[in-house]
Amino acid sequence: MSRVVITGIGVISPIGNSVSEFSQSLKDGTIGFSYLGDVVGENFDVKVAGIVKDFVPENYMDKKEARRTDRFAQFAVAASKDALKDCGTDFSDIDKFRRGVMFGVGIGGLQLTLDEHTKMTEKGSNRISALYVPMMIGNMASGAVAMQTGFCGDNYIISSACASSTHALGEAFRKIKDGYLDVVIAGGAESVVNEFTLAAFNNMKALSHSSDLERASIPFDKERDGFVLGEGAAALILEEYEHAVKRGAKIYAEIAGYGATDDSYHITAPSPTGEAAARAMENAVKEAGLSPADIDYINAHGTSTGLNDKSETTALKIAFGEHASKLKVNSTKSLMGHLLGAAGAVEAAAVAIEIKEGFLHKTAGFRVTDPECDLNYCTEGTIQTEVNAALSNSLGFGGHNACICIKKVGSE
Numbered sequence: 001m002s003r004v005v006i007t008g009i010g011v012i013s014p015i016g017n018s019v020s021e022f023s024q025s026l027k028d029g030t031i032g033f034s035y036l037g038d039v040v041g042e043n044f045d046v047k048v049a050g051i052v053k054d055f056v057p058e059n060y061m062d063k064k065e066a067r068r069t070d071r072f073a074q075f076a077v078a079a080s081k082d083a084l085k086d087c088g089t090d091f092s093d094i095d096k097f098r099r100g101v102m103f104g105v106g107i108g109g110l111q112l113t114l115d116e117h118t119k120m121t122e123k124g125s126n127r128i129s130a131l132y133v134p135m136m137i138g139n140m141a142s143g144a145v146a147m148q149t150g151f152c153g154d155n156y157i158i159s160s161a162c163a164s165s166t167h168a169l170g171e172a173f174r175k176i177k178d179g180y181l182d183v184v185i186a187g188g189a190e191s192v193v194n195e196f197t198l199a200a201f202n203n204m205k206a207l208s209h210s211s212d213l214e215r216a217s218i219p220f221d222k223e224r225d226g227f228v229l230g231e232g233a234a235a236l237i238l239e240e241y242e243h244a245v246k247r248g249a250k251i252y253a254e255i256a257g258y259g260a261t262d263d264s265y266h267i268t269a270p271s272p273t274g275e276a277a278a279r280a281m282e283n284a285v286k287e288a289g290l291s292p293a294d295i296d297y298i299n300a301h302g303t304s305t306g307l308n309d310k311s312e313t314t315a316l317k318i319a320f321g322e323h324a325s326k327l328k329v330n331s332t333k334s335l336m337g338h339l340l341g342a343a344g345a346v347e348a349a350a351v352a353i354e355i356k357e358g359f360l361h362k363t364a365g366f367r368v369t370d371p372e373c374d375l376n377y378c379t380e381g382t383i384q385t386e387v388n389a390a391l392s393n394s395l396g397f398g399g400h401n402a403c404i405c406i407k408k409v410g411s412e
């Protein structure tokens with residue numbers, strides 16, 4: 001079995017479009033929300049979202065290719081190219097068929113679908129773009145990355161709602177661990193901040209109605225009223241450990257374990273028992289060769305919805321027992337919102353950066369304690385601390401639970 005390390009990171013997010021900017025925003029507790037403005041009408045219930053700013057696709061592909069690529073796939077390409085630059089090699093020394101790409105995408109090109117449907121109803125079906133299908137389908141995140149990088153190995157997306165990109169990272173980890181690949185660009189991408197998506201989530205009472213940028217996404221706070229929709233992408237270079245050491249690579253951290261389960265309970269609500277989510281965490285810790293007491297930190301799914309935060313807290317107590325009270329827990333969604341299929345990848349990037357740089361970002365906006373959410377949620381500010389081992393959780397509609405264990409290289 002091979003060890004798997006993270007040697008490059010690329011991020012496109014509401015709190016930064018580079019690793020350095022993203023890392024600094026985490027340290028500063030920067031909240032990346034914007035008012036929706038022209039995206040929705042002024043009487044719309046939802047007021048804020050996590051929108052990527054100052055993104056120029058032509059910085060990563062030529063104008064013609066950019067026109068033929070939906071925004072979510074543009075994000076995937078940008079994050080992947082930045083991750084390769086960050087890791088310091090294009091891996092041309094490795095057989096191209098042992099270089100893979102795996103992304104998580106929850107929805108894909110929804111805005112394009114809406115635009116093309118409008119075009120059809122107003123001008124006729126023959127006006128639908130011939131490129132609509134290859135632009136819209138979710139697998140173009142990984143397909144576009146492969147075409148831009150020449151990686152010819154395993155290439156696919158995983159679509160498991162909000163757990164998509166954590167599943168992608170876990171499956172990529174296994175491909176390298178089990179000897180099928182030597183390097184994988186793994187991540188997630190999503191861009192569906194539009195009135196249709198906002199209305200759909202709002203009608204199921206999932207979104208926050210707060211107009212206060214600092215109190216819109218408030219995971220584990222008693223006054224939480226829903227999540228803030230976001231967009232973005234992250235790509236992590238997962239590399240076989242010996243290869244990374246041989247080339248003198250910068251190593252952020254090691255992915256050491258992966259757990260995946262399902263609640264088998266409800267299409268949207270998490271199981272209140274927390275049993276399945278707890279088992280995903282337990283399996284990730286076990287595969288990493290660690291005990292629950294070895295885990296210092298949890299990057300929680302932490303959506304800021306009433307049911308999720310309560311059930312995730314319950315799951316943590318099941319998985320960690322008495323050690324749960326000693327864990328440091330935070331939610332990156334408090335800073336940038338919920339990136340749906342991209343959430344897990346961006347949050348895993350945050351964990352890897354925090355492990356390498358020795359800090360934990362705060363859960364922003366927290367003010368009111370909820371007796372049903374009674375763990376240490378890092379609410380007072382950035383914590384300077386050594387992190388030896390951590391979990392990153394993602395819990396998706398359909399009951400999908402995914403968890404990866406990330407540890408400092410050399411931590412046992």
